Amino acid sequence: xxxxxxxxxxxxxxxxxxxxxxxLSDDVIAALRQAxxxxxxxxxxxxxxxxxxxxxxxxxxxxxxxxxTGMAVVFLELGQDVHMIGGDLYEAVHEGTRRAYxxxxxxxxxxDKPFSARTNTRDNTPAVIHTxxxxxxxxxxxxxxxxxxxxxxxxxxxLTPAGGRQGVIDxxxxxxxxxxxxxxxPIIVGVGIGGTAEKCMLLxxxxxxxxxxxxxxxxEVAELxxxxxxxxxxxGIGAMGYGGRITALAVHVEVFPTHxxxxxxxxxxxCHSVRHREATL
Amino acid sequence: MKTVSMIPRSVxxxxxxxxxxxxxxGDELLLTGVMYVGxxxxxxxxxxxxEAGEMLPVDLKGQTIYFMGPTPARPGKIIGSAGxxxxxxxxxxxxxxxxxxxxxxxxxxxxxxxxxEAMNRYKAVYLGAIGGAGALISRCIQKVEVVAYDDLGAEAxxxxxxxxxxxxxxxxxxxxxxxxxxxAQFRIAAPHPAAVQ
Ligand code: SF4
Numbered sequence: 001x002x003x004x005x006x007x008x009x010x011x012x013x014x015x016x017x018x019x020x021x022x023x024l025s026d027d028v029i030a031a032l033r034q035a036x037x038x039x040x041x042x043x044x045x046x047x048x049x050x051x052x053x054x055x056x057x058x059x060x061x062x063x064x065x066x067x068x069t070g071m072a073v074v075f076l077e078l079g080q081d082v083h084m085i086g087g088d089l090y091e092a093v094h095e096g097t098r099r100a101y102x103x104x105x106x107x108x109x110x111x112d113k114p115f116s117a118r119t120n121t122r123d124n125t126p127a128v129i130h131t132x133x134x135x136x137x138x139x140x141x142x143x144x145x146x147x148x149x150x151x152x153x154x155x156x157x158x159l160t161p162a163g164g165r166q167g168v169i170d171x172x173x174x175x176x177x178x179x180x181x182x183x184x185x186p187i188i189v190g191v192g193i194g195g196t197a198e199k200c201m202l203l204x205x206x207x208x209x210x211x212x213x214x215x216x217x218x219x220e221v222a223e224l225x226x227x228x229x230x231x232x233x234x235x236g237i238g239a240m241g242y243g244g245r246i247t248a249l250a251v252h253v254e255v256f257p258t259h260x261x262x263x264x265x266x267x268x269x270x271c272h273s274v275r276h277r278e279a280t281l
Numbered sequence: 282m283k284t285v286s287m288i289p290r291s292v293x294x295x296x297x298x299x300x301x302x303x304x305x306x307g308d309e310l311l312l313t314g315v316m317y318v319g320x321x322x323x324x325x326x327x328x329x330x331x332e333a334g335e336m337l338p339v340d341l342k343g344q345t346i347y348f349m350g351p352t353p354a355r356p357g358k359i360i361g362s363a364g365x366x367x368x369x370x371x372x373x374x375x376x377x378x379x380x381x382x383x384x385x386x387x388x389x390x391x392x393x394x395x396x397x398e399a400m401n402r403y404k405a406v407y408l409g410a411i412g413g414a415g416a417l418i419s420r421c422i423q424k425v426e427v428v429a430y431d432d433l434g435a436e437a438x439x440x441x442x443x444x445x446x447x448x449x450x451x452x453x454x455x456x457x458x459x460x461x462x463x464x465a466q467f468r469i470a471a472p473h474p475a476a477v478q
Binding site for chain 2: 050
């Protein structure tokens with residue numbers, strides 16, 4: 001058994017969230033560069049060039065990449081042989097979020113009473129927390145600042161099994177087509193297939209945590225990813241929706257067994273402002 | 282990385298009808314001058330003011346509104362990250378403000394049919410700023426002041442002065458729409474599933 005102080009969790013989350021909001025990670029920069037090289041549309045190339053300049057400006061001027069610094073989504077993979085000390089683990093996560101948004105001059109965008117008063121909580125808490133218990137004595141933390149221009153374009157379909165592979169592809173492509181310019185393309189398309197309704201959406205979200213364009217380990221799933229990517233890029237939406245060859249930088253699919261009566265498909269879009277970081281304590 | 286083939290055109294704010302008439306979907310512009318900044322809450326307030334039969338806190342004739350809610354400014358800076366927010370949330374309010382003389386809107390993403398019709402009727406344009414380029418856009422902003430609805434905090438109505446703020450004309454007064462035109466130009470039609478069998 002190993003003890004981990006929840007104060008470490010607070011500090012780690014504060015650092016991870018701030019880092020994500022100020023520095024575009026290398027995989028995203030590489031994907032944007034590649035998109036710039038391949039793009040034929042002058043308007044879209046102009047956007048891609050500006051996004052790369054923006055990443056430099058954010059780091060140099062100490063200004064967040066995007067003004068929507070999102071809602072914090074935190075994934076905890078807690079080793080079952082860890083003993084947390086120093087207070088409530090989830091409170092430590094919220095405190096880390098609070099600290100990141102205050103110290104990092106990030107925008108506080110979370111409101112309470114969502115269908116009525118919509119009062120700003122003023123510190124961007126609560127974070128959305130997903131915990132899994134795993135073997136071992138470590139705690140892996142992944143912190144994501146999720147912007148809502150793209151989050152608002154999420155969709156879930158409970159397809160019939162008869163829909164099959166083609167049904168999945170058509171649904172995902174339709175989602176991206178309808179979202180158009182709204183989720184700030186170029187995007188990463190997160191797809192969950194299987195499970196129950198809520199599990200399916202979580203799979204889609206988790207797929208976004210992969211390095212951009214890293215294919216799924218299972219070749220059947222990886223083939224599906226590249227087929228959807230081609231279809232999505234054939235839509236012609238392009239960077240910022242101005243028309244172009246690159247609408248998505250990548251399609252990531254995660255799968256899970258499901259019920260004999262179902263074929264759930266979830267789509268969770270990630271804009272080019274990809275902001276997730278991980279650390280292991 | 283500067284191999285842009287189009288040369289953006291410099292445009293001064295506020296906008297006159299004469300200038301608006303020369304703008305076409307797809308044009309790249311560099312805006313210089315004064316504009317207002319407001320998002321959902323400020324729009325809601327403005328409409329409530331008008332519905333109560335009162336005057337707006339600012340005269341919108343010829344003006345441009347930028348749909349944006351910045352990150353907090355660091356000490357010594359006037360503003361934080363300052364990119365556009367999704368415009369569709371303002372669709373409900375925009376036609377009424379165009380009736381008050383609003384000539385330009387800056388945001389990102391698609392507008393409703395009602396808004397496009399109002400742009401045609403009132404001779405106003407919708408301009409797209411680059412979503413997610415808030416750090417870069419921040420450099421174009423030279424002055425910021427809150428002009429109304431102080432209590433809304435980050436969502437208060439602000440007046441800003443910009444220099445060479447890069448935007449693209451999304452919707453012009455002639456029905457042009459770069460989202461539709463761009464997509465039509467680059468779309469590769471998928472083979473119909475029935476045809477593949
Ligand atoms: S969708 Fe992403 S890039 Fe666009 S404004 Fe929102 S957070 Fe920023």
